Amino acid sequence: MSLTAEPTLFEKTSPGRRGVIPPQENTGLNWRDEVAAELVSEKPPELPELSELEVMRHFVRLSQLNYGIDTTMYPLGSCTMKYNPRINEVTARLPGFARLHPMQSEDTAQGALEMMYHLQNHLAEITGMDGITLQPAAGAQGELTALLMVAAYYRKRGEDQRKVVVVPDSSHGTNPASAALAGFDVVTVPSNANGDVDLEALKPHLNEKLACLMLTNPSTLGLFENGIQTIAKGVHEAGGLLYYDGANMNALLGNARPGDMGFDLVHLNLHKTFSTPHGGGGPGAGPVGARGELVKYLPAPVVDRVDGKFRFFKPENSIGRIRTFWGNFLVLVRAYTYIRYHGPQGLKEVGEGAVLAANYLLSRLKGHYEVAYDRTCMHEFVLTARTSKKEKNVKAMDIAKRLLDYGYYAPTVYFPLIVEEALMIEPTETESLETLNRFADTMLKIAEEDPDLVRSAPHSTPVSRLDEVRAARKPVLRWEEGLS
Amino acid sequence: MNYVPHTAGDRQKMLASIGKQEVSELFDSIPPGARLTRALNLPEQLSEYEVALHLEELASKNMVPSRLSFLGAGAYRHFVPAVVDTIIQRSEFMTAYTPYQPEVSQGTLQSIFEFQTMMCNLTGMDVCNASVYDGGCAAVDAVFMALSISGRHKVVVSEGLHPQTRELLRTYIDTHAGELIEAPLQDGRTVWPELNDEVACTLFQTPNFLGVIEDGAALCARTKEAGAIPVVSVGDPCSLAVLKRPGDFGGEIVVGDAQPIGLPLSYGGPYAGFVACKKQHMRRIPGRLCGMTVDSQGRRGFCLTLQAREQHIRRDKAFSNICTNQGLCALAVTVYLALLGPQGLKEVADASANLAHYFKKQVASLDGYKLVLNQPFFHEVLVECPGSAEALLKTLEGRGIVGGYLVEKDYPQYKNCLLFCFTEANGKAAVDELVNALQHAHRPLEGATRS
Numbered sequence: 059m060s061l062t063a064e065p066t067l068f069e070k071t072s073p074g075r076r077g078v079i080p081p082q083e084n085t086g087l088n089w090r091d092e093v094a095a096e097l098v099s100e101k102p103p104e105l106p107e108l109s110e111l112e113v114m115r116h117f118v119r120l121s122q123l124n125y126g127i128d129t130t131m132y133p134l135g136s137c138t139m140k141y142n143p144r145i146n147e148v149t150a151r152l153p154g155f156a157r158l159h160p161m162q163s164e165d166t167a168q169g170a171l172e173m174m175y176h177l178q179n180h181l182a183e184i185t186g187m188d189g190i191t192l193q194p195a196a197g198a199q200g201e202l203t204a205l206l207m208v209a210a211y212y213r214k215r216g217e218d219q220r221k222v223v224v225v226p227d228s229s230h231g232t233n234p235a236s237a238a239l240a241g242f243d244v245v246t247v248p249s250n251a252n253g254d255v256d257l258e259a260l261k262p263h264l265n266e267k268l269a270c271l272m273l274t275n276p277s278t279l280g281l282f283e284n285g286i287q288t289i290a291k292g293v294h295e296a297g298g299l300l301y302y303d304g305a306n307m308n309a310l311l312g313n314a315r316p317g318d319m320g321f322d323l324v325h326l327n328l329h330k331t332f333s334t335p336h337g338g339g340g341p342g343a344g345p346v347g348a349r350g351e352l353v354k355y356l357p358a359p360v361v362d363r364v365d366g367k368f369r370f371f372k373p374e375n376s377i378g379r380i381r382t383f384w385g386n387f388l389v390l391v392r393a394y395t396y397i398r399y400h401g402p403q404g405l406k407e408v409g410e411g412a413v414l415a416a417n418y419l420l421s422r423l424k425g426h427y428e429v430a431y432d433r434t435c436m437h438e439f440v441l442t443a444r445t446s447k448k449e450k451n452v453k454a455m456d457i458a459k460r461l462l463d464y465g466y467y468a469p470t471v472y473f474p475l476i477v478e479e480a481l482m483i484e485p486t487e488t489e490s491l492e493t494l495n496r497f498a499d500t501m502l503k504i505a506e507e508d509p510d511l512v513r514s515a516p517h518s519t520p521v522s523r524l525d526e527v528r529a530a531r532k533p534v535l536r537w538e539e540g541l542s
Numbered sequence: 543m544n545y546v547p548h549t550a551g552d553r554q555k556m557l558a559s560i561g562k563q564e565v566s567e568l569f570d571s572i573p574p575g576a577r578l579t580r581a582l583n584l585p586e587q588l589s590e591y592e593v594a595l596h597l598e599e600l601a602s603k604n605m606v607p608s609r610l611s612f613l614g615a616g617a618y619r620h621f622v623p624a625v626v627d628t629i630i631q632r633s634e635f636m637t638a639y640t641p642y643q644p645e646v647s648q649g650t651l652q653s654i655f656e657f658q659t660m661m662c663n664l665t666g667m668d669v670c671n672a673s674v675y676d677g678g679c680a681a682v683d684a685v686f687m688a689l690s691i692s693g694r695h696k697v698v699v700s701e702g703l704h705p706q707t708r709e710l711l712r713t714y715i716d717t718h719a720g721e722l723i724e725a726p727l728q729d730g731r732t733v734w735p736e737l738n739d740e741v742a743c744t745l746f747q748t749p750n751f752l753g754v755i756e757d758g759a760a761l762c763a764r765t766k767e768a769g770a771i772p773v774v775s776v777g778d779p780c781s782l783a784v785l786k787r788p789g790d791f792g793g794e795i796v797v798g799d800a801q802p803i804g805l806p807l808s809y810g811g812p813y814a815g816f817v818a819c820k821k822q823h824m825r826r827i828p829g830r831l832c833g834m835t836v837d838s839q840g841r842r843g844f845c846l847t848l849q850a851r852e853q854h855i856r857r858d859k860a861f862s863n864i865c866t867n868q869g870l871c872a873l874a875v876t877v878y879l880a881l882l883g884p885q886g887l888k889e890v891a892d893a894s895a896n897l898a899h900y901f902k903k904q905v906a907s908l909d910g911y912k913l914v915l916n917q918p919f920f921h922e923v924l925v926e927c928p929g930s931a932e933a934l935l936k937t938l939e940g941r942g943i944v945g946g947y948l949v950e951k952d953y954p955q956y957k958n959c960l961l962f963c964f965t966e967a968n969g970k971a972a973v974d975e976l977v978n979a980l981q982h983a984h985r986p987l988e989g990a991t992r993s
Contacts, residue, residue, distance in 0.1 A: 063648075063842055067656050067880050077881040078623040080890045083970045087903070089895035093918040096786070097755050102884035103783045104663035113880045114625055120649035121634035128633030134642075142637055143545070145590050151627075154601025160810030161615045162607065162944055163935070169603030170809050183583050195675035195811065196866035198853070206713070235853035235863035241717045244858040282571040312582050313569050319576040329866065337630075338650035339640040339672065339830065339869025341812030357713075378713040382616065382678035382706045382799075383810025395597060401587025404545065411546035413568045418556040434568055459645065468643045473854075488545065491552040514838075519645040521843040529835035529847040533824070535669050536659040541834070542842075 063520070064119045068537040071106040077113055123520045124338070125467045131493055135438045135470035135482025136230070136278055138308050138330035140412075145399065146334065146392035155391050160383040164369055170387070171368030175361045177394045178345075184397075184405070185304070185324045186317020187347030189373075191356045192385040197305060198232040199380065200325030200344030201272075205240035206377045207323065207348065207355040208270045208299055214375060220269040220298070226255050228279055228474040233272045233303060242269060249476055253279040253431040255289060268298035275319070276306045276436035278474040278482070280416065290320025299323060299352075307331045308486070309413055309437035312406025322349050332393035343389040359384070411487030412437040415494060419485050422498035426505050430477040438484035440477050441469075447479050450509045454479040457504055459523065460515035464500045607807070609972045611944035614922050614963025615751070616677070616704045617810065618778050618802035620890060621967050626804055626877045630870050640830070640866070644845040645837075650869065651844035654832040657876040664782040664879075665796040666789015667818035671829035673872040674864060677799025678707040680815035681745060681775050682714050683828045683862060684795045687819070688743030688771045689718050690861070691826055696741045698723045700732040702750030703775060705952035730754045730915035730924070732761055737768035743795075744770055748785075749777035752949070752961060753898070753922025754915060755785060762792030771795060771823075778802045780894065781920050783887040795819045803887070804878030805871055814871035825851065828862030893966035894921040897973055901964055904977040911980065914959055922963045924949065924956065927980075931958040937983045943976060 090098055108116070125132070132139035150156065158167055178190040194200035205223065212220045223237035224245045234244045245263055250256040255273070271293050275283045283289070293300045302321040308331045310316075316324045328334050329342035336342070348356055357380040359370035370384070400408065413436050420429065420439045430440040443454040458468035458481065470482040485494055504512060516522060534541065548556070553565065562568060569577065588596060611619060630636060634649060641647030641654075654672045661670035674680050685697050697720050699708060708724070715722050720742070725734055731754055732746045744765040748756035762772040774788040776798030788796045801813040819827055825848065833847035853860040882890065898921040905911050910928030927934050931948055938945040946960035953959075964973065 064652065066652065066659075068659065075883070076885060077883055078625070078886060080621050080882065080886055080893065081966045081969065082889060082893055083897070083966075085896045085900040085970055087896060087899055089892070089899040090784075092899060093755065096759070097757075097918060099784060099786050099790070102888050105660060105879055105882070105884045105887060107883045107885075108880060110623075110625060110881060113877065114629070116880070117629045117635075117653070117877055118632065120652055121629075121632040123646075123648035123652075124634040124638050124650055125643075125646040126634040126637035128637045132637075132639065134639055137639055139637075139639060141545070145593060147631065148594060149597040149601075152598060152601040153606050154598075154604045156806045156808055157606045157619075158604055158809035159607050159611060159613050159619065159807045159944065160617050161613055161947055162605065163939070166605035166939065166944075167809065169600040172603065173597075173600050180584055195679070195868070196864070198863045198865045199675060199679075202863055206717070231852075231854040231857045231860070232863050232865050234858035235856070235860040238858040238860075239717060239863050284571060284573075287573055287575060310572075312578065314572050314576050314578055318578065327866075335636045335870070336639050336866070337870030338635055338638040338647070338873070339654075340866040341868045341871055342866040379706060379709040380713055381710065381811075382676045382704070382813075386811040387809040389812055391597070395593055398585065398596060399588050399590060399593040400545065402582040402584045404587045405582060405584070407546050410565050410568075411548055414548065414553065414556055414560075414565055417560045417562075417568055421559040421561070434571060436568075436571075458643070462643060462646050467639075467646065470642075488547065490547040491556065516645050520648050521645055521837040521841055523838045524644050524843045524845045525835045525837070526845055526847065529833040529845050530850075533831070533847055534834040535655075535824075535831055535847075536662045537655070 064116060066537050067106040067108065067116060070108055070112060073107060075107045075109055077108055077110045130465050130467055131489055131497055132467040133469050133483045133485055134467060135484040136305055138484060138486055140333055140486040141488040142333055142335040143396065146395045149395045150388040150391045155388060168368055171361050173394055174390060175363060175368050177390055178361060180397050181326060181345055182347060185347045186315030187324055188349050189353035189356055190345050190347045191360055192345045192390055193357055193381055194344035194346055195381055195386050196340060196342040197325055197327045197344040198236060200346045201232055201236035202239055203357055203380050204301055204323040204325060204346050205236055205242065207352060209240060210355050210375060210377050211352060212269060219267060222263065222267045223269055224263050224271045226273065227476050228277050229272060229274060230278065230303060230305060253277065253281045254284050257285055257288060264292045264296035266297065268296050270299045270301050272301040272303060274303040274306055276309050279431055279440050280435040280438035281431060281433055282436055286319050305330060306437060309409055311409035312402060313409050317349055322352055328389055328393040333396045334389045334392040341386045341389055343386045408487050415485040415487055415489060419483060419494055419498060423501055426502050430480065438482060441481040442477050443479035443481060452509050452512050454481045456512045456515060457481060460504050460512045462516040463518045466497060466500065607944045609968050610942055610975060612946050612962045612964065612976060613944045615947035615961060617807055618963065618965055619807055619967050620780065620802050620965050622804055622806060622878065623881050625881055626874050629877045630874050635873055636870060641846060644843065648844060651832050653873050653876050655834060655844050657872045658832060660876065660879045661816055661818055664779060665818045666787035667796050668821040669824045669827060670816055670818035671827050671831055673868040674815040674817060674829050675868060676811065676813045676815040677797065678704065678710045680797035680817050681707045682710050683817050684773045684797045685711060685743060685745060686718055687795060687823060687826045688773060689720050691823060692742040692771060694740050694742035695719060696721050696723055698725055698734060698737060698741055698744045700725050700746035701727045702732050702752060703745060703747045704751050730917045732756055734761065734764050737764060737770060739769055741768050741770040743773050745773040745775060747775040747777055749781055749920035752915065752924050753919040754917045755920055758786065758788060758791035766792065773797065778921065780887060780891045784891040795823060800875040804875040812868055812871050814868045814875055826861060829864050829867055890966050894964055897964035897968055897970065898923055901962060901973050905980065908981050914956060921965060922961055924959055924961050926959045931960050934983055938979055941979055943979055
């Protein structure tokens with residue numbers, strides 16, 4: 059079957075055609091008789107009209123235009139695209155979870171609360187934290203939650219002047235965005251020649267204005283932050299807090315814990331480290347952990363066990379509610395499932411497998427591609443195409459696009475920002491040696507290919523490179539009559 | 543489960559290529575004090591079979607709402623066709639990342655474009671984003687948008703807005719130096735206080751938390767007279783099939799949660815919040831947007847666009863920090879709307895509203911029960927109960943009925959009142975059972991004799 063474009067739903071509509079018919083019942087009355095006419099619309103909504111099979115085919119065809127982990131290796135750095143076990147999908151669909159109403163009484167949802175209680179404890183143990191909230195819907199919401207806690211903590215202590223959040227120049231964009239959103243002033247510190255935080259550059263910011271330092275460890279360069287203990291000591295001596303961006307926690311599972319490194323606050327991405335599917339852009343979950351006094355500031359509610367019953371409660375100095383209801387609950391079910399069938403040993407093997415696979419791939423590519431920082435990496439590493447760009451005019455984006463032709467998803471490109479022409483590769487622990495070898499062979503082949511061929515890639519995908527400038531200049535964000 | 547596929551032989555080959563003897567050497571960059579030297583204190587690993595049993599056991603401790611559930615209050619149990627779950631379990635949708643490489647993500651991108659289109663059509667807006675975390679967070683986003691567009695600082699919020707969404711606003715408002723002013727309901731309907739030139743926006747929900755259909759035209763007109771932005775939160779989006787759309791009555795930003803149109807209750811998440819707006823506010827909308835364009839050969843294609851608003855480009859100057867959203871949930875909604883079509887969605891809304899109005903007639907004739915509000919409503923009805931509503935809920939629970947929502951937690955003025963919700967998934971027989979149970983519930987002795 060050719061993978062040419064699929065018309066939109068709106069081009070396939072046929073007036074009067076029906077898909078699925080919802081249950082109907084005659085109550086002998088019409089509610090419209092009791093409601094003023096100006097509130098009611100007599101015009102049916104503008105939706106497409108298709109048969110069930112047409113809808114089914116439409117979306118199956120659309121799906122075929124996508125790459126996913128199940129179809130190909132997805133070496134997207136910092137995104138931890140590991141295999142999503144299907145048992146997670148089975149447990150998340152148990153009617154006793156999937157059909158629960160968020161407002162039903164705690165007494166009638168004890169199994170759900172029990173699962174949440176255990177998951178809180180497991181994540182606390184994995185990260186070395188004292189308390190966990192499961193509420194944040196994604197990593198970025200976790201970051202914002204933690205920063206609101208930081209603000210509330212200092213307000214309570216009468217240290218309102220602590221307005222500065224420091225981020226390294228290698229940080230995720232969400233870090234400064236979350237800090238600014240939470241009302242902090244953002245200061246960026248440079249990395250040193252090793253890819254670690256430049257301690258000398260950090261020093262001037264370790265003062266009475268410092269609220270928090272946000273660190274990803276391993277960093278977005280895939281490197282363990284060598285100075286972590288010095289940094290933690292310095293931040294704490296200055297009265298500040300240390301925040302752990304858990305995007306890269308997969309590398310450390312069972313081998314190291316943020317709490318033991320001196321971090322005070324942590325967020326995790328369950329859709330990365332704990333294998334819940336990314337879904338083409340979510341849903342995820344971004345639980346936040348806290349140590350010591352900060353536990354009292356966690357958002358409401360958290361789950362506790364009182365006299366053998368599981369209850370929601372509001373921590374003493376809680377920042378309040380940060381989303382509706384109790385978190386992306388079915389994502390939590392999946393992550394809990396993953397933790398239970400791995401156990402302590404299995405999780406440690408996950409982290410080790412991820413680090414082994416990344417270092418192996420790095421060893422295969424070294425010498426053919428320039429490595430941004432030539433050190434033992436953790437779960438991912440960063441290459442740079444700066445020489446290739448200079449000598450052959452083949453950029454990181456070109457290499458990424460050429461990989462699509464060979465049936466691989468692309469690495470993360472142009473991130474972290476401090477590496478020119480960056481290609482960030484994270485194979486994850488679930489790729490076999492054979493797959494890693496095939497991927498490495500392909501990378502090596504691309505390095506030798508005709509630059510014109512690489513620059514104009516991809517050639518065999520459903521569409522070629524898209525005109526993103528046109529998309530932004532004349533935005534077409536919905537279907538309208540007359541479009542083609 | 544053998545999740546990591548590397549055999550002992552593989553590991554040796556890999557280590558040899560790296561130039562190490564042991565996997566543990568790869569972790570030598572972690573300083574000794576930060577290295578975990580014991581096993582994690584977690585329950586021992588289970589087989590796939592055992593883990594399924596364990597989760598089944600936990601799930602079985604919950605009471606599963608059935609057709610005898612009359613609880614709404616912001617999360618609604620509608621019928622979801624089988625095709626929806628089939629599609630969202632397609633590997634290529636479920637195991638894909640955010641569509642950063644559009645050439646191999648056209649499926650995700652086009653479905654987002656279709657989602658944006660259908661949500662625009664339902665709300666009467668020009669632009670809709672690709673989803674945000676939930677309906678409450680969408681309302682917070684809209685308020686931030688309005689603060690930033692208007693340069694004003696006051697936000698007037700109706701008491702008819704979901705109580706949890708009002709809680710969210712209280713959590714977040716300080717970060718934008720905004721001031722919240724709550725407008726109390728009068729007989730269940732929103733009445734704005736005096737609005738002046740300090741007001742950035744007003745925010746009301748329709749149908750509101752108590753089920754009442756607001757006079758959106760009047761509320762929006764008053765808002766615009768003050769030069770403020772009317773923000774409308776949609777109660778249950780299926781109502782958009784039969785009620786005037788926010789775009790028709792003057793709304794400029796429309797938010798809501800699309801859970802009722804395609805997603806199971808899921809104990810509160812994951813759902814799909816959305817933010818839609820009129821064209822003039824387009825460049826201030828948070829979250830992903832998908833646009834239609836052409837490829838290098840002139841063929842139609844889709845890509846993420848207007849990314850200059852977003853955190854990965856703008857960092858601390860971004861309008862929002864959102865990255866991962868609720869993509870797969872938005873896909874479920876897209877499939878649902880395509881399956882139901884205009885007639886189907888209208889039937890869902892009509893059936894729900896008709897059952898609610900049928901219930902109203904029945905309950906009004908019961909001894910001791912009183913309708914609290916004298917206002918037009920959609921599919922939720924506020925009823926004052928004889929005696930303790932909390933005790934009544936317990937009694938109903940004993941009969942397998944998930945009764946209404948106890949509103950006095952959030953609205954102390956409505957003591958012993960329950961908010962009952964009706965959808966096409968209840969059916970008339972269930973409503974009759976509820977009415978029967980209500981009739982006898984407050985007379986436990988008689989009820990006991992009868993059963």
